[in-house]
Amino acid sequence: MKKHNYSAGPCILPQEVFEKASQAVLNFNDSGLSILEISHRSKDFVAVMDEARALALELLGLENRGYQALFLQGGASMEFLRVPYNLLKQGGKASYLDTGTWASGAIKEAKAFGETLVVASSKEENYNHIPKQFEIPSDSDYFHCTSNNTIFGTQMKSFPTTNVPVVCDMSSDIFSRQLDFSKFDLIYAGAQKNMGPAGVTLVVVKEELLGKTGRAIPSILDYEKHIKAESMYNTPAVFAVYTSLLTMQWLKNLGGIPAIEKINDAKAKLLYTEIDRNPLFKGASVVEDRSNMNATFLLNDESHAATFDKMWKDAGISGLPGHRSVGGYRASMYNALPLESVQVLVDVMQELEKKIS
Numbered sequence: 326m327k328k329h330n331y332s333a334g335p336c337i338l339p340q341e342v343f344e345k346a347s348q349a350v351l352n353f354n355d356s357g358l359s360i361l362e363i364s365h366r367s368k369d370f371v372a373v374m375d376e377a378r379a380l381a382l383e384l385l386g387l388e389n390r391g392y393q394a395l396f397l398q399g400g401a402s403m404e405f406l407r408v409p410y411n412l413l414k415q416g417g418k419a420s421y422l423d424t425g426t427w428a429s430g431a432i433k434e435a436k437a438f439g440e441t442l443v444v445a446s447s448k449e450e451n452y453n454h455i456p457k458q459f460e461i462p463s464d465s466d467y468f469h470c471t472s473n474n475t476i477f478g479t480q481m482k483s484f485p486t487t488n489v490p491v492v493c494d495m496s497s498d499i500f501s502r503q504l505d506f507s508k509f510d511l512i513y514a515g516a517q518k519n520m521g522p523a524g525v526t527l528v529v530v531k532e533e534l535l536g537k538t539g540r541a542i543p544s545i546l547d548y549e550k551h552i553k554a555e556s557m558y559n560t561p562a563v564f565a566v567y568t569s570l571l572t573m574q575w576l577k578n579l580g581g582i583p584a585i586e587k588i589n590d591a592k593a594k595l596l597y598t599e600i601d602r603n604p605l606f607k608g609a610s611v612v613e614d615r616s617n618m619n620a621t622f623l624l625n626d627e628s629h630a631a632t633f634d635k636m637w638k639d640a641g642i643s644g645l646p647g648h649r650s651v652g653g654y655r656a657s658m659y660n661a662l663p664l665e666s667v668q669v670l671v672d673v674m675q676e677l678e679k680k681i682s
């Protein structure tokens with residue numbers, strides 16, 4: 326039986342994508358070859374890369390606006406390093422918003438390069454909210470934020486207006502909601518939530534931002550080199566890029582980001598309504614900053630955990646335990662998770678309530 330997969334990542338992808346990707350492993354484009362055995366320089370794969378790069382920009386509404394899309398390797402963690410290498414000037418400074426484990430991971434890497442200012446942090450409250458009152462010094466080379474905090478279940482609902490270039494780690498909510506993406510100068514996202522399997526990272530960068538640091542950048546870390554090589558500077562993650570393309574095609578056919586946003590809103594509403602209604606549960610993050618992708622919640626009385634855990638497992642749910650730094654539960658409701666799966670979880674929560682009262 327197919328599970329209701331709430332894994333935080335790698336995670337559920339559309340069934341149609343699993344099927345098409347499996348088919349390509351056996352026989353790609355009727356070529357008599359597997360996608361796993363073709364050259365990345367072959368005509369068929371170059372076409373995949375070109376379409377993936379174009380479709381990423383199209384879905385974000387960024388075509389013909391001076392942006393380039395790249396599919397790179399090393400995970401989002403590699404971008405923690407590539408971003409300062411490419412944007413933080415010699416003697417310059419970068420501003421960061423500290424909203425969780427991944428944001429602080431990005432800060433740690435930037436500190437190795439130069440002055441790195443943390444404009445605000447919610448660490449003291451175990452990252453249960455997004456700080457709102459902060460100033461970004463106008464002489465910053467860039468401002469870095471994390472749109473969705475996968476571990477803590479918070480999401481930025483608005484972004485600061487600033488004259489400084491904005492860099493955003495959108496690993497866990499890319500392609501999930503409508504934003505004016507042209508407000509961002511650099512967006513990066515590990516594939517393994519809303520885009521594809523682990524192994525590739527989407528980087529969308531405004532080209533005019535690059536080449537201004539005055540520092541020597543090792544080729545593999547240099548966005549300009551990757552752009553010049555059309556995202557083929559070295560062997561790309563062929564299968565991960567192909568599968569990401571399939572997911573983006575699925576999303577486009579569904580109606581793009583506006584269509585998936587409606588579905589994501591409905592899923593989040595269904596679950597948060599139950600978390601707030603059911604006297605056995607409470608949300609882990611402040612209401613106004615709750616993530617539509619990762620809902621973190623706790624049992625008010627931990628002694629019910631064994632019963633609840635057995636019930637959701639019996640209902641075919643997988644991947645629900647929270648990250649150890651929050652505890653409790655985390656329901657990751659990425660684009661491909663159907664509304665029906667959320668209903669199954671809500672039903673289990675209601676059954677637990679009946680059982681206990």
Ligand code: PMP
Pocket residue numbers: 334399400401402403427471473474475476494495496497515
């Ligand atoms: N940023 C965010 C928001 C994440 O959720 C993750 C991973 N879950 C990362 C960065 C790190 O990504 P990776 O493991 O691909 O390096």
